[in-house]
Amino acid sequence: MTSIALPENIDSLKAYSSAKSEKLTGTTWLNANESPYAKVYETCFDTLNRYPDPQPEAVIDAYSQYSGIDTDGVVMTRGADEGIELLVRTYCQPDKDSITIFTPTYGMYKVTADTHNVSINELSQQQLADASIAELVSAIGDSKLVFICNPNNPTGSIQPLQRIAQLAESLAKKALIVVDEAYIEFCEQQSCAPLISGLDNIVVLRTLSKAFALAGLRVGFMLSNPKLLAPIRKVIAPYPVSTVVAVIAAQALSADAITQMRRQVSILNVAKKKLISWLQESEIVKEIFSGEGNFVTLQLTDKCYVQIATQMGLIMRPFLLYGQDNWLRISIGNEQELKQVKSWLAVCRQAEEV
Structure with a gap:
């Protein structure tokens, strides 16, 4: 055999x-x-014979209002992990391109790159925090994606908005700066979402798994400018979000x-x-x-x-x-x-x- x-x-x-x-x-x-907080949600099962809305309007509208990003700059994903995978799959050519990560950091950046046969340019959290912007740009080289977990898991360190903005400006038309904000609700004022309107190469990843207490629902969001998200919308699965998930997510994003x-x-x-x-x-x-x-x-x-x-x-x-x-x-x-x-x-x- x-x-x-x-x-x-x-x-x-x-x-x-x-x-x-x-x-x-x-x-x-x-x-x-x-x-540690659990909450009971109302669910609806009478439309499960129909395919769901690929990007449920009620959820997109609610997250747009919450994040301050226009609806055409919001993509709903199966957790932030799918956002990572979509970015690598869409923007990186296997056996040719690379991503930059700053270790120690979230392990799925490396696993996703390895899965797609994309090289990894591994720099350190200390470099991210202390090196000059010129030194960082040189060290990043020709990487297509630069992943910054902010706050970082597992160190909890966070990079100032101004520093991330300067890095993005220096890498304009060269690389995308992907800011993973899985834990941003614990320091909301540090979010890079406001940078999206002025920079064409910023992507922000979000999740409902942490502060929203919905780890079991697997809901994430990708925030960026519409032009950058356009190829993502071509690559994403046709029905990435189930009807039940969308119903619960919409409730979780209500004002109350x-x-x-x-x-x-x-x-x-x-x-x-x-x-x-x-x-x-x-x-x-x-x-x-x-x-x-x-x-x-x-x-x-x-x-x-x-x-x-x-x-x-x-x-x-x-x-x-x-x-x-x-x-x-x-x-x-x-x-x-x-x-x-x-x-x-x-x-x-x-x-x-x-």
């Missing part, structure tokens, strides 16, 4: 390992940057729901400050990246403390960072969930004393 040979780039592909792909058991889940979301974000931002204070007092914590977003990334003095958390049913996200395997990301949960983190810190302290 013969097997079908895979393309070399797929055969060697290292798949993205999401928090949910790890088969763990626990009682408190703070590993996927999910919102947005007000509720912002109230929840304020609560989570306060809770984050409290968590940081606990971590700063803990002897098992070596370094803390607070930054923006609904998470805190930290370095432990010893990775064995993660195992203690798992035994307590507390699931957080350990990972390798800067060549060291004692890093941990903690999502901001509700009051009860964060009390579990405080209890874990106390147990670890006792273990260290023994």
